[in-house]
Amino acid sequence: MKRPAALLLFLLFATSLHTQNLTSEPQPDQQLLNEWAEALAAEMEEGAEDAQHILMEQLLQLYQNPININTATREELQKIFFLSDLQIEALLFQRFQNKAFYSIYEMQAIEGMDAASLKMLAPLLRFDWEVQTSKRTFRPQADLFIRGQSQLQTQNGYRARPDGSIPFQGSPIKAYTRLEIKALKQVSLGLVAEKDQGEPLFTAQQPGPDYLSGYLQFQTDHTLRKIIVGSYKLSSGQGLALQTGHATLKSSATTSIRNRQASYAPSLSVNEGGGCSGVLVDLGGEAWQLLPFFSRVQRDGRLDTLEQDGVVLRSLKSDGYHRTETERAQRKNTEEWVVGLTGKYLLPRMTLEAGLLHYQLEHPLQALPTTYNQHYWQGRSTHNFWLAGSGSVANMHWFAETAFNESAHPALWAGLQSLLKQTAELALGFRHFPLDYYAPLGGALSEASVPAGETGFYVGLELPLPAAFTASGYLDAYSHKAARYGVSGPAKGFDLLLTLHHQTSSDWENTLRFRHRTKGVDRESEEPETVLGEQNQNQLRWQSRFTPGKNWMLTLRGDWQTVQKSGADRLAPGFFLSQDLRYTSNSKKWNVTLRYAVFDAEEYATRIFAYEPDVLYSMSTPAHYGKGNRLVVLGKWTPLKGLDLWLRFSRWHYPGRESIGSGYAEIRGDKNREIKLQLRKRF
Amino acid sequence: MHDPDSTPLPDRAARPPLKLKRILLLGLLAPHLLLSAQNTLPDHAAYWGGTGATAVGLPAHQGNPAGTAYSEHRFLALAHQNKYGLPELSSRDLYFLLPTSLLVLSGGFQHSGQRPLQGETYSLAAARTLAPWLRMGLRGNYWVQRQQEKEARTAFILDAGVQYQPLRDLSLGFFTCNPLQKNWSDKDPYHPLPSYTAAALNYRVVEGLELEVGVLKEADFDASFHGVLQVELHPRLALRGALSGTPLRLSLGTQLQVQAFYIHLQLQHHQVLGWSSVVGLAWRLPHKPQQTTSS
Numbered sequence: 008m009k010r011p012a013a014l015l016l017f018l019l020f021a022t023s024l025h026t027q028n029l030t031s032e033p034q035p036d037q038q039l040l041n042e043w044a045e046a047l048a049a050e051m052e053e054g055a056e057d058a059q060h061i062l063m064e065q066l067l068q069l070y071q072n073p074i075n076i077n078t079a080t081r082e083e084l085q086k087i088f089f090l091s092d093l094q095i096e097a098l099l100f101q102r103f104q105n106k107a108f109y110s111i112y113e114m115q116a117i118e119g120m121d122a123a124s125l126k127m128l129a130p131l132l133r134f135d136w137e138v139q140t141s142k143r144t145f146r147p148q149a150d151l152f153i154r155g156q157s158q159l160q161t162q163n164g165y166r167a168r169p170d171g172s173i174p175f176q177g178s179p180i181k182a183y184t185r186l187e188i189k190a191l192k193q194v195s196l197g198l199v200a201e202k203d204q205g206e207p208l209f210t211a212q213q214p215g216p217d218y219l220s221g222y223l224q225f226q227t228d229h230t231l232r233k234i235i236v237g238s239y240k241l242s243s244g245q246g247l248a249l250q251t252g253h254a255t256l257k258s259s260a261t262t263s264i265r266n267r268q269a270s271y272a273p274s275l276s277v278n279e280g281g282g283c284s285g286v287l288v289d290l291g292g293e294a295w296q297l298l299p300f301f302s303r304v305q306r307d308g309r310l311d312t313l314e315q316d317g318v319v320l321r322s323l324k325s326d327g328y329h330r331t332e333t334e335r336a337q338r339k340n341t342e343e344w345v346v347g348l349t350g351k352y353l354l355p356r357m358t359l360e361a362g363l364l365h366y367q368l369e370h371p372l373q374a375l376p377t378t379y380n381q382h383y384w385q386g387r388s389t390h391n392f393w394l395a396g397s398g399s400v401a402n403m404h405w406f407a408e409t410a411f412n413e414s415a416h417p418a419l420w421a422g423l424q425s426l427l428k429q430t431a432e433l434a435l436g437f438r439h440f441p442l443d444y445y446a447p448l449g450g451a452l453s454e455a456s457v458p459a460g461e462t463g464f465y466v467g468l469e470l471p472l473p474a475a476f477t478a479s480g481y482l483d484a485y486s487h488k489a490a491r492y493g494v495s496g497p498a499k500g501f502d503l504l505l506t507l508h509h510q511t512s513s514d515w516e517n518t519l520r521f522r523h524r525t526k527g528v529d530r531e532s533e534e535p536e537t538v539l540g541e542q543n544q545n546q547l548r549w550q551s552r553f554t555p556g557k558n559w560m561l562t563l564r565g566d567w568q569t570v571q572k573s574g575a576d577r578l579a580p581g582f583f584l585s586q587d588l589r590y591t592s593n594s595k596k597w598n599v600t601l602r603y604a605v606f607d608a609e610e611y612a613t614r615i616f617a618y619e620p621d622v623l624y625s626m627s628t629p630a631h632y633g634k635g636n637r638l639v640v641l642g643k644w645t646p647l648k649g650l651d652l653w654l655r656f657s658r659w660h661y662p663g664r665e666s667i668g669s670g671y672a673e674i675r676g677d678k679n680r681e682i683k684l685q686l687r688k689r690f
Numbered sequence: 691m692h693d694p695d696s697t698p699l700p701d702r703a704a705r706p707p708l709k710l711k712r713i714l715l716l717g718l719l720a721p722h723l724l725l726s727a728q729n730t731l732p733d734h735a736a737y738w739g740g741t742g743a744t745a746v747g748l749p750a751h752q753g754n755p756a757g758t759a760y761s762e763h764r765f766l767a768l769a770h771q772n773k774y775g776l777p778e779l780s781s782r783d784l785y786f787l788l789p790t791s792l793l794v795l796s797g798g799f800q801h802s803g804q805r806p807l808q809g810e811t812y813s814l815a816a817a818r819t820l821a822p823w824l825r826m827g828l829r830g831n832y833w834v835q836r837q838q839e840k841e842a843r844t845a846f847i848l849d850a851g852v853q854y855q856p857l858r859d860l861s862l863g864f865f866t867c868n869p870l871q872k873n874w875s876d877k878d879p880y881h882p883l884p885s886y887t888a889a890a891l892n893y894r895v896v897e898g899l900e901l902e903v904g905v906l907k908e909a910d911f912d913a914s915f916h917g918v919l920q921v922e923l924h925p926r927l928a929l930r931g932a933l934s935g936t937p938l939r940l941s942l943g944t945q946l947q948v949q950a951f952y953i954h955l956q957l958q959h960h961q962v963l964g965w966s967s968v969v970g971l972a973w974r975l976p977h978k979p980q981q982t983t984s985s
Contacts, residue, residue, distance in 0.1 A: 515856035553856045555823060561854055563862055563889060565905060567913075582913045584889055584905065586864040588852065603869060605887045605907050634909075636869060636887075662871040662885075662909065 073133045076114075077107045081358075085267040087131055092265055092404045093426045094120060108134055118429055145192045149690040152624060154183040156655075156683035157204070164205055164330065164671030174671055175205035175330045182208070182216070185275055185624070196223045197237075199275040205330030217329050217338075220284065222273040233289035235273050238282060241300065241448070242268035243349045243362050244395025244408035245420040250450030251283055252276075257452065259506055259520070261467035261481040262434035264422055264452060265397065265406045270351065271298060279307070280325025283345060283448075296351040305339035310370060319373040331671070342369040345448065357398030360408075365390045366447045379492045382459055384445035389413060391446050402426045410449070416441040420451050422465075434481075436465035442488050454500070454526075460488035480505040487527075495537040498527025515553045522546040530574040540573035544612070562587040570612040581613030582606065583631055587620065596646075602639040606631035622653040622685040635661035635677075649690070655683040738956065739932025739941035740918040741904035743863030743890035744853060748952070748972055751785050751796050751815070754851035754865035754888075755827030758796045759817035761787050764977050767798075769954070769970035774963045777804050783970075785813075793818050796829075806838035815849075823855040827865075833883060835874070845883055847872050859894040863904075871909055885909040890916070898922035912936065930956075937961040943968075950974040 164175040198221040222237030283302035307324035347364030395408035407421035422436035463485035530540035566583035585604035614632035742753020750757025773779035785798025797814040817827030851865025868885040890904025902918040932941040943956035954970035
């Protein structure tokens, strides 16, 4: 497989359908779909669960609605996550020369395409060589998910205080439901509702679910192509000013740094700390697109009342929890408005984008001053304006965006991707965020979550080697001009990732990954003044995946991590070892997955993130911290056509401990068990 | 030898009895044993070197139970282990391997220590070849500890393991001993039940030469990495060397086949605790080879 890292890049190439159409085609192989999702998600960076969830959702939609390879536009091809920009350009060029592809085998002649990649591609493509729109009969469809989960141990939040009151207002059950309906050819709608653990439901104070969202989408074949009323996500350029789905992150797909998220899509995300909700209109023709949009969202905020300034917003909350009285008092207590316009113009080998937006809060944002937030944006409103472009010249693909706010200096993200000698892929990227740059809806690739003051240079390379080896890696060198949380002054750092992948046989692959990170942190010192020091982190991972036949998948993984901070002794290394076993019945009506892992990471800095099997649409990449073991058992059963059931049991075990967690999340004892049930019905 | 210029030895009658001296020595060593990594020394590491994760046939009895599924013959075996020269830590094993049409059964009895502290372990394992490249096994162990003038205490633990063969000459093994990390009912910190997890890769470089690399993680200690090299000098004679750390452990062993008997000798040196030795004898019972069929 030429691009194993790219194959695993769910995150950066998260695309979304421009339509939530549910296909009238026969249902695809769900076992294959689940294996793809797990393999791709297994390579995500730690802490990227939101992005994994979005990618998982988009993969499922893409699989249900294959792309016609002979009419697909560049934007449509970008929905295929593991196709690199250079492969897409090569594919378009090949199609231009040959006029049409009649089967997947013809695509082997595409520059940079290999048999293994095509095998992954095949179920996502269809080869209609008639240009006319398909005249298939439309059939209304619906897809319903219902999920419930609960911890079996009692957290402190559910225990009565001495005065008899209970901190958490609701039950320990977490409930989620999601419905998508393709009612008519032009009309689709979706609904999602969620109640977190501890939140009340069907009470006087909370008659319905804590989170409720949805969309209604109408599409036509005219200039007014689409209207979305409800929740949606937006993306433009490299995301410097507009990227509401999920931020672009570094990953194992080392040459995939360009933002390829679709301009917009309806959203059923349950991320309560972001996203847009309002109206979006898609106006456009063959070569142009205009997207006026409006959003009004009620956000959670920590409010304060000042004598002179009145009510101010100290910070916006994003965790979405409304369990305690304090959290419920902060629920949806401040409004956020966004209005804007983004446009795109398509040229044969270039795309130009521009846009502007105005952002406003009900209450002015005025954080309590600290050493690290001196340059953070404060105020009631701001605006952004941006220009972006991307295109190809010979075998090079370029992309760039510059964005402005009230600051005199613009932010910049620019990059280049090239296919060297028709084999190796190279990516270069440069980013610069002025100290006073702020984009409330931005999400460009950066090292820090608040990128103001960051400058960075990125180099990525992917190189196929003989004997079925593939080497890839990136080096990201960056600097920050101002203090950040845990870093009392300007600092530099770099991030190095090296991956060696071996497709040992047709059903066995091995991956060895090394990562080194150096970054500035405050020294641990007994002195009152903070002194800036350095932290060095080394991670080594080996993963072996064996998938003989259609029934079994076995994955063995080991991690080793060391951290050293200047001025302190080297921390005890973190260790992780796991074995996954998955068995699927011959009838494919049921499958069982078992995961057992041991871990030993006594220091928080050496904690190890590891993806683990979970039910469809629920991604799990927990941090393994402390000393113990983890057991996960997951079963799926399809008793009837169109009806899927999942049951998941998981357990954390920390031998010798008297409690797990802290605060309201604390559990007595050394075990923490959770059970999860999910039902899916396709109509 | 007593130095005549030193203070005279106390009267023999006043010296502590030999047994008590050993117990005191053990008591002095106990914290040291606890502080040194790998002090519980999983049986397979002591008997054969390596982690035991890719052990097949008879050696799998002390290691990955999945490896016993590889057996086609019936065996009866006994062994004696002398750990660090301390009889209190020595053990004696009697075990069997019994392939049937459905499963491969194995089990045995181990007696360890000596008065006043002795231990007995009764084990029974079942393993099966589920596919030509996949074996799984499960083992139950019933532990009994008897201390003089105290009531015996017991515990039951399970081991589980899997072995698979992605290539003809290469196998991977993963097994866990006492994955639930059960302990005695009184949670005795000085005699904890073993709990560890191991994974290894075994590669047959050429016929008669095998290389194994693996990692073993005991519950309360750092992970240790193991390397093993086995050379078959003759179809009836094999040499085995193993190196692991930390702490550093060097192991050398040999296995000799004389007709239906297999003689096993193993020496191991622990960086801190010194020498251990194992002597074993196995008898391949005369019987028509039984192949366990996959499902």
